[in-house]
Amino acid sequence: MPKDKARTKEKQSNLHGQFGERVQRLGVSDEDLIGLYRTMCTVRHFEYMADKLYAAGKVHGTMHLSAGQEAVAAGISLAVQPDDYLINHHRGHGHFIAKGADINLMMAEFLGKDTGYNHGRGGSMHIADFQSNNLGANGIVGGGIPQAVGVGLALQMQRRKEICICIFGDGAANEGVFHEAMNMAALWKLPILYVCENNKYGMSMDVERATAKLPIAQRAEGYGIPWACVDGNDVVEVYDSMKIAVEHIRSGQGPYFVETITYRYFGHSKSDRNLYRSKEEIEDWKQNRDPIMRFTKHLLQSEILDENLAQEIDGQSEQVILKAVEFAEASPEPDVSTLMEYVYARNILS
């Protein structure tokens, strides 16, 4: 939750370079910056824990991990309100966490437990919490993009101030519905923030081999939608662009399109052997462009954080994950006798 606390003079003197300039211009408080750091640490720990649980044979099926992409989720979350609506995609753990999901319930769903968000019916790919306006993650590439049109339309018809955030990957931008939806969203000036999380690969397909003209965001031009393409591993840059986008949308001028260039560390899913990219490339992103490392460096330089506090926060977010695993592992499996529950909603009329 952004709190625009005025920065003291002495603190400002520590703000340097592009980072400093941005922070000042945007008026982001220290609390907000530390919050971003905490969110990113939590997502990172969640994803590594997910991988560990999978390796330990405790996870059924597959999952899509967003380690390396934390800045996108964190940056968006600071720019929007908690009651804005989210339509998520299959690589969605980070976005849920950034939106403030209950980690225990997420982890329980991830392990297929009855106490999970969706009673073990959805798993990693379909976590949803309609009470917090989290409209679920989609396992069909691009499946959520046109649904955001409906959410935006309902918000418009109901004369409400919330917006709909719709996140998808570079691969989804080549699905037909992407174009149908962009056209309709622009036509009706719907309050939708479209975020294309370009992590360079659609499974194994390099975005350069799959997309005729880059950046992807440029396609918005054809629908008259304003757009931006930003460094998705710079959390402040992400926040900066999202803030502009959200202001545009809330003022009733219709949708906005932001592409964030980022990178995933893990394979597409658990059966990915990383045969389509080099070790050097992965290492380069990990060593030189890691969103958490970069952000931490800025925070330390600006003395917003010191080493101790940074480690403390990191340790706390790890504890949250460990507790969630404890909760999830102690939770019961859904009883097989409940299998047919939720196939049909009960009609109050009948």
Add this chain to the structure above:
Amino acid sequence: MPVPFIMPKFDMDQEKATIISWSKKEGDPVQFDETVLTVETEKVAIDVPAPATGILAGIQYKDGDVVPVTEVIAYVLKEGESLADLPKTDSQALPTQPEVVSSPQEAPLSKPIIAPQNASVNATPVAIRIAKEEGIDLSKVRALGGNKITRDDVQHYMKEQQKPASRVAVPATPAARRISAETGIPLETVTGSGPRGRVQSADILATVNSRPASTTEIHGREAQVVPLTGIRRTIAERMQQSFQEAPHIALTIDVDMTEMEATRKRFNLQTEKLGQPRITVTALMIKMVAWALVRNPYINASFDDDAISLWQDVNIGVATAAPHGLVVPVLKGADHLGVSEINMRLIELANRARDNKLKLEDVQGGTFTISNLGMFGIRQFRAVINPPESAILAVGSLVRKPVVVDDKDRVEVRPMVSLTLSADHRVIDGVVAARFLSDLLAGIESPGLLLF
């Protein structure tokens, strides 16, 4: 606590991985997420990162070993820790003698060939081979020409197996099969009118004389007339079976019908007022029998191979002459019905029997039968039990004759009827049959007892 380093699972259906090479050795420092070893699954090499930062220790497997996923392969020690810090449960994983699944130098043994069962059977090699190819269990094949099963024996057996089962020998619809089973009329005795001689329900139900010209005139339920075609044969078979299997005993008793007749008269004043049909002797008799059956459950029973079933329901069959032969419509739950109700149902059943309109349910489920030949002047006779029932009551003609009516040897002319109970001695002892008859007599001679 030392962090266990496990062989990771990479794939949904993966069970093990082969270690290609360790890039770190016992005692080396390792960083979290740094590659420590390379493993191979399905010909793909994957680098496995360290699960934590610390000292690599307690390596359990060497290069080339095949390791099940999630198995501990080593530990990472933090500062000041040693392998001794492992909790007891993990101590089995201490570097003692690691159990290696297998190593590539040593190809795993192929599974021993389990000798087929057939080997124990005395048969020629050719016979064994054919049996194996055809999936035949040789223990089921008989050696016709001697002590060894030959090729001919196997082939003969195969021919036998291919013969259609008798169930499908007669083409019939499911409904026809069900009715055949319920009525006991074998399908073989019925001429099927369907395509390729398929027996349809109407074929079983149709009577010889009223077989319609075309089945379109038969309308499912109306046509469910109890048949005669196979009925003659069925009766024959069942009577023979009954007489051979159930040791029949017969007991006779003479009852005075004076009170019954008086009761009937009183009842009929009532029916006249209500515009109902007149009560018949049979209706009253059924009521009496039902009452006596409730008091003597062994008469209302059935003999099974391993038990005697005492029926909860009292369903009394009434042997009735119909245009095409004998039918036995059943009055269900006679013990719960009043005489006027029994009477009306009886009339209904008799009409249906006369018109060949009896439904299947009308003739099923009997627990006891009454057969009355009195109208032909038969005074007394023995009936054969109607299986699966255990007893049948033969009712003779009403004869007015002088009887001694009190202990003073006073003689009066009374309407007398002779009742003979045939009982299955497997179920019913003589004394049980006698008690039933004396209860029945009491009821007939003092109908008021039914109110007791």
Add this chain to the structure above:
Amino acid sequence: MPEISYLEAIRQALWQEMKRDERVFLLGEDIGRYGGAFGLTHGMLDEFGPERVRETPISEATIVATAIGASLLGMRPVAEIMFMDFVMLALDQIANQAAKMHFMFGGRTTVPIVVRMPGGSGSGAASQHSQSLESILMHFPGLIVVNPSTPYDAKGLMLASLRDPNPVCFVEHKVLYKTKGEVPEDDYIIPIGVAEIKRAGRDITVVANNIMVMKTLGVAEKLSRDGIEVEVIDPRTLLPLDTNTIIQSVTRTGRLLVVHEACQTGGWAGEVIASVVGSPAFDFLDAPVRRLGGKDVPIPYNRGLEKFAIPQEIDIEREIRALVQGKV
């Protein structure tokens, strides 16, 4: 009681519900000034305005997805797919999204949408505008597939569909649009998932949907004069299918024929037959169980060929006679 057409009955249901419940709105191609490809939404733009009679670009997948998205926020959208054939363009949104969301999200949301689609041949619209695809839609648990055959049923089922919390595919038949029948003006509901015995008979059960109900009733009337009494059952809802009514009927008649216009291979007749043959009704069958579906051919343009491609009264009559007379 007023006599109105099947098309007017559906319009009346939409009209009355939009008056009653402001969450209901329509979206689809050409449904405004044009009144819809078949004129079903005629007059609704003037009555309810462009926001609630919302015209869309030609984007079937996104039309359905928009309905889904809006329903997640409490709206009750009615999406029109101009011809049932185009539902294939939106099948991902129907089968992978709408049908699964309630389940996949552990009951945390419902998807109360109605997707209207006119199917069926007989109008010369040829291969890509004449299909009956209801059998395909029956393969997705979580979906409701409704298929009325009369104006009365159309209105009652539409009102039920609009008030049901589940996604409903409302399959209409373009040749039925002009057929007339008595329809009460007031509000009434025909329960979803309940079949109706349109005519009682003792000799054979014939299960039929949409246009085949009319055809079968005509044949039944004729055969009655020859002493053959046909029981005609209209499932009305295809998913969930009311197999109980059918099984009980077959237990009484001992014979079963299923008639539908949809192609025979993979058609829903197989579903009905499997349910019956696997039930206690098996022991009451007194004839083979038969189906009469459309021929396995794309619907042709030529009038004669088009008629020949789907079951007609003469075919239905021939099948019934053969079954009742024990000729098959």
